[in-house]
Amino acid sequence: MSNPDYNVHVDFTLVESAELNRKKLRKTFVKIGKKIQATSRALVSKKQVSKNGDYPGFRSGKLSRSIGYKVPRPTSRRPGLMVLVMPNVKGGNNMEKLMGPYYPAFLFYGVRRNAKRGKSHKKGASGGTPWRIAPRGNFMIDALNKESSWSKYTLAKELVNSMKQVKQ
Template sequence: MSNSASIDGYLHVEGFDKFERDAFDKRKIRAAMRKVGLLVTQKAQMNLALGHGQDGYPVNRTGATVESISFKVSRSGFLVRISPTKTSAMEAFYPAYLHYGVKKGKKLGKLAPGKGKGKSNRRAQGARAAALAERAAGEWRIKPRDNYMADALQDSSSQVELILKAGFAGALT
């Protein structure tokens, strides 16, 4: 399971780097990308729906996160992006809260008048760093969950590669 914002959710197909983009029929490339997008989207939705909070995935209560997972093929057609998007059913974009987590305690704000040092009401030296370290060491209000999107791509990477290689080979003009 991956729980990082690294390049885990990226797949590059080798073998077609030597060709210019103009050498490919973009309709066929876009069709292959749509096929791949649908495959990985369905896998991610299945991971989330069947996970039920196991394996570090979020619990599926209303289905809003599952329904928000969609794909979009880029304008050029050589890239597909699969991600949860904010829908009208969501008050806030909470897949981000689920992935990164939320710490307990409030953010460090301005000092109340008269609580700091001197005329400019500053904190004591090192007080801000100590308060930030205390908050970072504290408990999670919402624990970070595993990245079901990267796991879906990783699980279906062999199928994705086969579909894209066939799509690129058939699109050469």
């Protein structure tokens, strides 16, 4: 899967010294995470059978409910100014554990027939397509791309608002 990196550049004038209000900024990351989570859930909530290249269809709702967001706590090694949005993220909002292997990977990469080697190694012996589950569209990347301009604008605006002047 491709991993897009988004950079936000903000210009502002500093008086003498300023301090970043991380609490305010973390709330913005929560807001961005909720928005991308809602968009990605909407992409997989169509109640129809999905076809090759489409987004996964909605049958039981487990995939949709498993999409969560998480703003990690700051530690000595990381500042905690980021948000993770993905299916089956631990600590995500309305989290429901998917059963077995990582199901979204099967949807993205697909599964070929006879993926496990058995006694018969004949490929395509059953005829038809070699796919057991054809690859589906990547709903997470598309949700991120759909909300990227809004999230960049929101983050840039909040970066300027969260800077506070330090009195010396």
